[in-house]
Amino acid sequence: MAGAKLDPIDRHILAELQADGRMTNVELAKRVGISAPPCLRRVRTLEEQGYIRGYHAEIDSRELGFEVQVFAMVRLNSQAESDLTAFEERCRSWPLVRECHMLNGEIDFILKCVAPDLSSFQSFLTGDLLKAPNVANVKTSLVIRGSKDEPGVPFEVLEERIARQA
């Protein structure tokens, strides 16, 4: 099972840093029950091994004037690998597209977009996304309100699974 190479302290460190990524190392060490130096070494190792991909401030995009959030469901004409990667590359170049996921089923890609207002989004939609090569059609849905937003790992589930198999 993946993640089993980590001992309980490592998992505790990850959970704490996911909840508060700016915690000082001594505070982190106190919480996970070891002293500061080994705690710091563990954090560095977790970073090097790719368990921690980075640290980010969570910014309120609405406060900064991005009032609109939209999900766009995209269907392509061709699903050849080169066409898929070409579309992915385009998504990476569009700043209003914050996430892009390739899906199975009828929809090829789902995009999470932000925009200052509806008209900005519309001009992106008609001027960029719908004009991109190979795009067959796009269905968009406005986010009325956010109900839950906790990207990351549910450590409760992880611990439960590990406890059960132990």
Next chain:
Amino acid sequence: MAGAKLDPIDRHILAELQADGRMTNVELAKRVGISAPPCLRRVRTLEEQGYIRGYHAEIDSRELGFEVQVFAMVRLNSQAESDLTAFEERCRSWPLVRECHMLNGEIDFILKCVAPDLSSFQSFLTGDLLKAPNVANVKTSLVIRGSKDEPGVPFEVLEERIARQA
């Protein structure tokens, strides 16, 4: 226009902390071109005013054994406000549901879920989500691969807008 209360240094601080939330204050101060104490004061103010909602380590969920990501499109029978909030509350209680957004159009909610494997997700789907009161139907789409994942604010767009209106 929102976000206009912030001067260029504040926006620069936000952009830097979004990119690296664990940067030291002196490093941050150096990058935005002021000395450390006023930089720290600005960060505290941005936190208090809600521009910064928190700091989080970005954890590789696949490395921790969550191999499956799924989008679930949910339609409810009733869209009365009390029924909507009841469903939102349920989503908050399900750890496998990491995001839940209320949408306009045919689909009432879109859920981003993670799970250790397909069978765990299936048991959540049939045992919890589909059995929840008021759920009319659920369409799920597996994430084949992630193409872009940069939650947060596109500061390039923000700066461009501010420059244009100046």
Next chain:
DNA sequence: GCTGAAATCGCCTAACG
């Protein structure tokens, strides 16, 4: 191997101009 203790170094964070 791992941890923890001590010491150094650098950062944080007041107080003041």
Next chain:
DNA sequence: CGTTAGGCGATTTCAGC
């Protein structure tokens, strides 16, 4: 906003388990 300065955290070194 900058400078100063005292205290605290980060990080290395080294010894012990």
